[in-house]
Amino acid sequence: MAEVTATDGWEPKIVAIVCNWCTYAGADLAGISRIQYPPNVRIVRLPCTGRINPFYVMKALHEGADGVLVSGCHPGECHYLTGNYSARRKFAMLKRYLSYIGLEPDRTIFTWCSASEGERFAKVIKGVTEKVKALGPAKKLVKTL
Amino acid sequence: MENVEKKIREEAKKLLADKKVDVVIGYERGTLPLTATPCFITDENDADKLVYDATCVQNLAKYVHDIISAHREAQKKVKPEDKKKKVVGIVARGCTSRSLVIQLQERQYGRDDIVIIGVPCEGYIDSKKIAAVTAGEEILDGTIAGGQVAVKTAGGEKKLALNDVLADNCLTCRFNNPVISDIMTGDPAPAKDADKEYEKVEAFEKLSTEERWNYFVKEMGKCIRCYACRNACPSCYCKICFVEQSMPQFVGLSADQTDTQVFQLLRTFHMVGRCVDCGSCISVCPMGVDLRNFLKKLDKDALELFENRAGAKMEDVPPLSTYRENDKEDFIYNP
Numbered sequence: 260m261a262e263v264t265a266t267d268g269w270e271p272k273i274v275a276i277v278c279n280w281c282t283y284a285g286a287d288l289a290g291i292s293r294i295q296y297p298p299n300v301r302i303v304r305l306p307c308t309g310r311i312n313p314f315y316v317m318k319a320l321h322e323g324a325d326g327v328l329v330s331g332c333h334p335g336e337c338h339y340l341t342g343n344y345s346a347r348r349k350f351a352m353l354k355r356y357l358s359y360i361g362l363e364p365d366r367t368i369f370t371w372c373s374a375s376e377g378e379r380f381a382k383v384i385k386g387v388t389e390k391v392k393a394l395g396p397a398k399k400l401v402k403t404l
Numbered sequence: 405m406e407n408v409e410k411k412i413r414e415e416a417k418k419l420l421a422d423k424k425v426d427v428v429i430g431y432e433r434g435t436l437p438l439t440a441t442p443c444f445i446t447d448e449n450d451a452d453k454l455v456y457d458a459t460c461v462q463n464l465a466k467y468v469h470d471i472i473s474a475h476r477e478a479q480k481k482v483k484p485e486d487k488k489k490k491v492v493g494i495v496a497r498g499c500t501s502r503s504l505v506i507q508l509q510e511r512q513y514g515r516d517d518i519v520i521i522g523v524p525c526e527g528y529i530d531s532k533k534i535a536a537v538t539a540g541e542e543i544l545d546g547t548i549a550g551g552q553v554a555v556k557t558a559g560g561e562k563k564l565a566l567n568d569v570l571a572d573n574c575l576t577c578r579f580n581n582p583v584i585s586d587i588m589t590g591d592p593a594p595a596k597d598a599d600k601e602y603e604k605v606e607a608f609e610k611l612s613t614e615e616r617w618n619y620f621v622k623e624m625g626k627c628i629r630c631y632a633c634r635n636a637c638p639s640c641y642c643k644i645c646f647v648e649q650s651m652p653q654f655v656g657l658s659a660d661q662t663d664t665q666v667f668q669l670l671r672t673f674h675m676v677g678r679c680v681d682c683g684s685c686i687s688v689c690p691m692g693v694d695l696r697n698f699l700k701k702l703d704k705d706a707l708e709l710f711e712n713r714a715g716a717k718m719e720d721v722p723p724l725s726t727y728r729e730n731d732k733e734d735f736i737y738n739p
Contacts, residue, residue: 313673314646314654314670314673317654317666317669317670317673318652318654318666321655321662321666334729335729341727344727344728344729344731345724345725345726345727347727347731347733348709348710348723348724348727349676349724350735351709351731351732351735352673352676352702352705352706352709352724353673355701355705355735356672356673356701356702356705358613359608359609359616359698359701360616360620360669360698361613361614361615361616361617361619361620362613362617363613368737369735369736369737370736370738370739371736383737383739385739386737386739387737399617400662400665400666400669401662402656402658402660402662402663403660404656404658404659404660
């Protein structure tokens with residue numbers, strides 16, 4: 260990913276780490292409903308947002324992702340009851356910390372999207388892609404060697 | 405401080421003589437002037453080696469975990485009827501006791517595995533601050549008395565106010581008395597300037613994104629990845645550290661600057677709700693990386709978001725292993 264540099268036709272690469280039960284199903288619904296959304300996103304499916312180690316987000320940025328999206332069930336709707344509550348705490352800390360060290364806050368985005376929200380999923384992807392496009396290619400923390 | 409030292413020796417002697425502990429972890433005089441080094445006393449006659457003053461820097465909680473986990477490992481090969489318990493006595497000031505609380509909260513050992521000899525603390529000397537005053541000249545002799553540090557170098561003798569050479573974390577320390585202890589030596593130490601705890605972090609937050617990033621790059625550029633910070637940290641006790649892990653490999657080992665940046669980022673992020681600001685990582689850093697600026701931010705956020713101060717109370721639950729239904733959600737993106 261890292262060798263892609265800014266050119267006129269630059270398109271961001273966004274890693275979406277999503278939970279199996281809500282957002283992944285939501286993405287599925289968006290597909291089934293034939294809702295268009297930008298193809299910049301690469302989806303990684305995990306059992307639950309609580310399963311997501313904050314290291315994954317930093318690793319994705321390190322490997323050259325222009326943006327990272329984390330999405331799971333709405334609070335209170337977790338398949339495992341409380342997974343997304345713990346995730347929310349981790350990501351509240353992570354987002355603040357990454358902004359603090361000087362990373363653009365819009366590179367890491369957290370949201371909730373349920374299985375019935377195909378439309379919302381498409382909107383989120385559109386929004387995230389626009390945000391990351393506005394920032395340009397990622398340079399900070401990206402491994403080049 | 406003299407009395408505290410005497411009391412520590414007495415208590416250590418008593419504990420060892422009564423066979424209440426197998427080892428006492430404390431500080432002894434270092435081989436260089438104005439230094440103290442961790443020591444492990446197993447014989448009551450050696451207890452007079454123990455010292456306690458502003459030269460005692462390292463957080464000893466690290467060794468408690470090391471000793472107990474090594475002992476447990478060794479006990480695996482012993483027949484059930486021959487199994488022995490090992491009790492560790494430890495000289496603990498405020499930050500050390502907080503680290504012990506964290507290790508206890510994380511169920512690393514039981515409360516009955518340790519005996520805490522609490523000491524009041526008035527801060528320790530930052531050797532880098534002294535080196536700055538003596539312009540790097542070798543210190544030939546040094547004494548601390550009455551709030552002053554006398555430093556003798558080849559160029560002559562200098563007298564410094566103790567407050568000017570105390571470590572940054574000690575100047576704004578909120579917990580300079582142990583939060584838990586079995587035996588308390590001496591009267592509680594006077595409070596420090598704890599209200600200014602987050603002053604530097606707040607100033608840093610006000611800088612622009614680029615300024616902050618440049619500072620981060622500059623500081624991490626100094627890091628040579630000797631892992632001294634990790635090895636000195638009482639909260640870094642994983643059997644396999646993510647740095648040495650290869651499946652998955654979170655951080656590369658190349659000379660690429662970003663590898664170092666990511667290493668520091670990941671290590672510091674492991675300290676959410678676990679960093680007690682003891683300054684051990686900073687004191688052992690050979691390159692003088694400003695780690696505190698970043699660790700303190702995590703501390704501040706955990707307090708703001710979850711009202712948690714790492715290791716402040718035994719009853720607390722580590723902030724990332726619990727949740728509240730109404731936790732702040734302002735960072736969630738809503739298109």
